Amino acid sequence: MTKSELIEAIAQKQTQLAQKDIDLAVKTLLEHMAQSLANGERIEIRGFGSFSLHYRPPRVGRNPKTGDAVSLPAKHVPHFKPGKELRDRVNLCAAGMSN
């Protein structure tokens, strides 16, 4: 499912709003989430999961072509931990299909 397919799926269930409003709403939500993470703020959505930042200490890397050492600064990377409901729903469906 892509972003545009997500927008369409929401539009089929949401009859009050025009598709262009749903389009803008989805983009606004994703931008809000990205902004929060960029500010070091966690995201907590019950039943879905939480997003947080994980710290990566500085390290010496190598240019794979030349083999030269390059020092890489410390950074943060986004991390997602699925919530219980999402974990269960994805797993139960998978179990149902294979049995």
Next chain:
Amino acid sequence: MALTKAAMAERLFDEMGLNKREAKEMVDLFFEEIRQALERGEQVKLSGFGNFDLRNKNQRPGRNPKTGEEIPISARRVVTFRPGQKLRARVEAFDGEVEPE
């Protein structure tokens, strides 16, 4: 303070003028539709943000950490998130203290 669905709905109210009920419904549907796609076994790709992928894990041996008893961890399907280039770049620039979990 962590970002919650309530704050996300508030943003839709402030920025787009959706009424409170529409805004709440929109946020709920957003997460519900992503969940349903994953439930169907579909990957979800949100460009500029990241991809939610599914991985099938085989059964593996595990242990009850309290009792030390050996119990197999059953085969399962799990969700993983792979942040996109754009999100990675924005987050990389952050150099403050992160909120404790």
